[in-house]
Amino acid sequence: MSDPNFPLQGETVIFTGSTEPAEAMERVEELGGKAVYLPLIETAIRQSELPDFSAYEWLIFTSRNSAEAFCLLHAPVDSKIAAVGEKTAEVLEQNGYSVSFMPSIYSADRFIEEFPQVVGEARCLFIKGSLAKNTIASMAMPVDEWVIYETTLNIENAKKLTAMKNAVVLFASPSAVSAYREAGGDWQEIKVAAIGHVTQNAILQNDGHVDFIPEKYTILDALNEIVKGS
Template sequence: MRIDGKVYLVGVGPGNPELITLKALRVIEEADVILYDRLIPREILAHAKPGADLIFVGKEPGNHAMNQKEIEHLMIRKAKEGKIVARLKGGDPLLFARGGEELIALSEAGVDFEVVPGVSSVNAAASSSYVPLTLRGISSTLIVTIGREAEGKRRGKVDLKKIAKLEGTIAILMGLSNLPKIQRELLSVLSPDTPVALVEKATMLGQRVLTTTLADVVDDSIHFEFGSPVVLLVGEVVSVRRDIVRLKRRRLKILVPRPSGTTEGMKEQIERAGYICHVVHVADPEPLDFQLEGRKADYIVFTSQISAKLFVSRGLQLEGKVIAIGPSTAEVLESSGFRAYAIPESYTVRGLMDLFSQLEPGDVILFRSAEADWELENFLSSKGYTVRSVRTHRLKENLLALKAAKYLLEGKYDALVATSPFLARLMDSKLRELGSSLRKVSEEVKVISLGPVTTEALASLGVT
């Protein structure tokens, strides 16, 4: 008897990978098929299980990989093949995301489904810009609407003039391209001095907030070159933001470039210390087809979470004392039954060297990236260890690397944390593409090194 699968409509939030729910992550990790579009962060897709079928169904202005009916048919077909399907949607699935249409199609086809709520862009824009959507004595009503409608739409058209008469906070999504028309309609009811906030890329790298008035919003959006995605917040609550921001203590912003596929305990430590930390995944791991000679060693060493994940995904079995470079790497291994024998006090290559100085020499299998230098291997050999190095992956830069360098150059960060020689050199090369260098940027931005090996790499780039 054939057992049909199930479709999950999953809200993954406004674009910041940290604003996804635990349930959404669990569904992504268990799904056989994942349908996603261009707004889904790669860090979220990295949670897919090995072998999952990732299908791009992206929609861009004038260029759709699939139309809506094709997406619905694909979901239904995969579910009837017995697959668990995760249909990922930015924000919340049932708020201007066509989730309602998909629920109707699934129910008519007799397919089991479930909706996983997500943080909407409205909530994200308000929270990240410190604009209260409701405030006692000022606004007890919130109207969420859309600024761009499908051509030929006949029913349920947005009437901003009626909405403006309701006297509350108005949140308008996808309205930047129609801003002049929105302005005209609202000005027919509201005062030209009505406070307005434009929130660009809410909660994401490069977020900008512009507070202005209804009379000036179009000119200001052009002057400051605002681009999509933008949420428009209109109403007296916007005026409160100025006092909130003025009274809020300015916190230093720290940029931490990292490879994707890693969890960030460092971010939590930095934020607990009172700083704002943005982790940007500037490189993606490309798995290598590594082979193992022998299944036993005295010590089995993992120098990164990525190496540990790739080892686990291969279902390999090894005998020996497991050593992880840090707690996050140890957690990856322990989830598959490999308990760490030891973790160095300092979660760096030098920390591993200090640890091995206290152990009895023996055979070592060392899982590492292709970019890692040979310092650890050379050290172990000099201490009498026999080392077999296994390169599990190489790191390939992505588009976020240049974007992070651009924001560094524009002075949007007070400090940069270099966590490895590869990432230090990558940021320097991207800055050079922009006509600068890490050395020049370090005159204005504090560069913090994570470990002596990275410090030496920075020194070779002129950063001291």
């Protein structure tokens, strides 16, 4: 019988996002497990001319990476800000920006359902990474896009992951799924956690399986689901 105080004893949880989730990794260790950080994607700020932010009523961020890159600019803006996800909003607010809109579920799909109903025909700028999908730009309202950072797949780390078995692997984006599959990952002898239904769909479309998906799309909530299933 497992120790209820250490429900992850004997478990290895592998985090694959571009930012090391220190809080979640510490929690894994506290619960008796082994936390491994193996990023499958890398980001680098793109050097490009800044847009005229004053031309937009709203700036839209759907990832922590885009928020962090934007905050490095220290750009004064009068635009309202929309953010998808607690961590995205947290980065912006910690840097002095006020977030005026967040969707009820932290996904671009839910964002495009709720955002137009709130703001009408406002002109928007979507600040994004190079591999971001065009979901936001598909809204029936004026949306321009600005690529603030480049995303690349870390195939070397993905190859390391394909050799790791008997672990729980947490995927937070379709890009991480792409890296794993490109490296030959076959989903065998691992449990899979997905953050968000878009990532879940990417896994299923690549012949994978999803054992854990949190109702709220955050890393800590995904970890809670892993604990429940241990």
